[in-house]
Amino acid sequence: MVFKCQEDSYLTEFTSVVKSCTKSAQQIVENGKKIKYDGYDVILDDTILFPEGGGQPCDFGFVNDIKVLQVTRRKDAAVHFTLEPLTGGDTVQQKIDWDRRFDHMQQHSGQHLLSAILEREHKIDTTSWWLGEEESHVELNCTKLPLDLIKKVEERCNDLIRSAIPVSVKVCNKGDPGLDEAHTRGLPEDHVGSIRIISIAGVDENLCCGTHVSNLSHLQAIKLIRAEPGKKNKINLRFLVGKRVMTNFQKCLDREQALTGLLKNDSSKHAELVEKLQKSLKVSNKNLSNVLSDIATLETNLVRAAEPIPPYAYFHKKEGDQDYIKAICRNLEGFNILVFVSVGDGKQGGNILLVGDEAHVGKLGPQIVRMLDGKGVGKGSRYQAKVNDLTDIGKCHQLIKDYFSHSNGV
Structure with missing residues (x-):
C-alpha cells in the first residue's frame, strides 16, 4: 500500500x-x-x-x-x-511534526542525489545509509575516498541543487518494465502492493518507500563533512543537508566566537595560538612532573629516616598523577610497611593505591573504596582504584591509623 x-x-x-x-x-x-x-x-x-x-x-x-x-x-x-x-x-x-518530517525529506533526497553522483560519475556504489539525529552517512563500497574527490562530488551535488531539478514519484507494480531501470537493493520480504520509484530528472531513479522533496532546490545545500573507515573495508561518508547545514554552521560560529573571546585574538590566528598553548602546557606539565617527583623523594626520605619505622605511610597530593604514585612506591620499595597514596581533589575524584602486606591491603582496600565511592581491584599486595569523591580522604587516613592502633593491625 x-x-x-x-x-x-x-x-x-x-x-x-x-x-x-x-x-x-x-x-x-x-x-x-x-x-x-x-x-x-x-x-x-x-x-x-x-x-x-x-x-x-x-x-x-x-x-x-x-x-x-x-x-x-x-x-x-x-x-x-x-x-x-x-x-x-x-x-x-x-x-x-513538520520540522522533523521536512528534515528527514531533505536528508533522504540528499542521500539519493549523493549516491547517484558517486555511482554514475565515479563508479562508487552505496551499500547502505544511516539517517542520524545530527549527521547522516552513506556506506561506500571503496577503501579510500580522496579529499579532492569529496570536494568535486560536493560541488556537483550543489550545482544540481541550484539547477532546481524536479523530483517525482512513479508508482509501479511488480513486473512493470520501469522497474528494470531503477536502482534497488531489493524489496523487503513482506512487501505487498505497489512499488514507488523516486525519480530525480535526468540524474537517478531509485526504488524507495521514504518521503522526499519535490525539487532539488528544496534541499538548499549539501555539505560533505568527512570520510572515515567503516566496516568490512568500506568507507562511511558523513553529510548534512538543508537546515542541518545552517544549524551546524551556526554552531561553528558560536564556537569560533567563544574561542576568540578566550584567546583574545582574531579567529584566523586560532590554530597558531592553540599550538603555542599546547607547547606551553607540555612544558608546564613536564615541570610539574619534575616537581612532584622531587616532592615524592623528599616525602619518602622522611619515612625512610624515621625511627622506629612506622607501620604505614600516607601520602595525598591533589595535583598528583600516576607518575607521582609510581615515584612514591618506587622510593619505598623493600620497606615492610603499608603505603597508601591518593591523588585528586574533592568531588572531582581521583585515584588511590595501597601497597603492602596482603592481609592489610585485603582488609583496608575495599573499605576505603566504599568510603570514596569508587571501584577498585586488588591482587596480592596491591589494591588500586578510581574513586569519584575524595572529600572523605581524611577519614580514610584515620581508618588506617585506627587499624594499626588496635592490636598492631593484626
Whole structure:
C-alpha cells in the first residue's frame, strides 16, 4: 500500500478513520536508551505519518490530541503507537511534526542525489545509509575516498541543487518494465502492493518507500563533512543537508566566537595560538612532573629516616598523577610497611593505591573504596582504584591509623 504520506510528502494535516486499536507494549528509544511503554497499536485507513523504513526514521505527530510515539509498518498497514486508546470507526485528525518530517525529506533526497553522483560519475556504489539525529552517512563500497574527490562530488551535488531539478514519484507494480531501470537493493520480504520509484530528472531513479522533496532546490545545500573507515573495508561518508547545514554552521560560529573571546585574538590566528598553548602546557606539565617527583623523594626520605619505622605511610597530593604514585612506591620499595597514596581533589575524584602486606591491603582496600565511592581491584599486595569523591580522604587516613592502633593491625 502507498500511504498518503508517500503520495504527498508535504501534507501536514489529514482526516482519517480508525480501523483498529489494540493494547500493546513497545520499546521507545529516548536519549539513546530504550524505555518500555504500555500503550496501544492504532491502525488508520490511511496516514500522513511515515512508518520507519528504507533507512528513514518514523514521523512523530498527533492523532486528534493524542501523541504518536512511534510508527511502524506491518505488511500493508502503518501501526501508530500511542499511550491512549482510540475508538474503532471514529473519524480523527492527524497532525505531523513538520520540522522533523521536512528534515528527514531533505536528508533522504540528499542521500539519493549523493549516491547517484558517486555511482554514475565515479563508479562508487552505496551499500547502505544511516539517517542520524545530527549527521547522516552513506556506506561506500571503496577503501579510500580522496579529499579532492569529496570536494568535486560536493560541488556537483550543489550545482544540481541550484539547477532546481524536479523530483517525482512513479508508482509501479511488480513486473512493470520501469522497474528494470531503477536502482534497488531489493524489496523487503513482506512487501505487498505497489512499488514507488523516486525519480530525480535526468540524474537517478531509485526504488524507495521514504518521503522526499519535490525539487532539488528544496534541499538548499549539501555539505560533505568527512570520510572515515567503516566496516568490512568500506568507507562511511558523513553529510548534512538543508537546515542541518545552517544549524551546524551556526554552531561553528558560536564556537569560533567563544574561542576568540578566550584567546583574545582574531579567529584566523586560532590554530597558531592553540599550538603555542599546547607547547606551553607540555612544558608546564613536564615541570610539574619534575616537581612532584622531587616532592615524592623528599616525602619518602622522611619515612625512610624515621625511627622506629612506622607501620604505614600516607601520602595525598591533589595535583598528583600516576607518575607521582609510581615515584612514591618506587622510593619505598623493600620497606615492610603499608603505603597508601591518593591523588585528586574533592568531588572531582581521583585515584588511590595501597601497597603492602596482603592481609592489610585485603582488609583496608575495599573499605576505603566504599568510603570514596569508587571501584577498585586488588591482587596480592596491591589494591588500586578510581574513586569519584575524595572529600572523605581524611577519614580514610584515620581508618588506617585506627587499624594499626588496635592490636598492631593484626
